[in-house]
Amino acid sequence: MTATEPQLATTTPDVRALQEQYRKVVIPAAAKFLQEEISANELRDLWRPYYFETFHAYDLTVEHAWRESSGSDGVIEESYPTADPKHETALAHFPVSIAHNNLDRLIEVLAVELGENTIGATKLHERKVDFAHMIDHLDELMAFLAD
Incomplete structure (x- = not known):
């Protein structure tokens, strides 16, 4: 951790709080976008x-x-993560991070393609x-991890 990074009270990701905000912000924006009530740019602005x-x-x-459980210093590692129970928490949450990043890319693609137009x-x-x-599936994934 560097001096510019926020101090984190815990190294257990709080997927419940994330899902709560996802359901409050993202799902309603997505519904409006899919119902052609807002443009791709408006979706991006809400996202x-x-x-x-x-x-x-x-x-x-x-x-x-991940860094705490693996001892990683943040440098890209040459091999895949080992199947060690001490990595369970981080590995369980990686798919949520990956899915969010993929969704961000799709929203950017839609905004570039459509701009002020609807879907x-x-x-x-x-x-x-x-x-x-x-x-839909990102919400399901977060619900699974929250249980």
């Missing part, structure tokens, strides 16, 4: 505070949990399906 603040804090906790203007209709599935 960004959640992603860069709420999710980023969670993601840092996942990273710190109805896309020429690649599978993006609408992909977006809906990602929103």
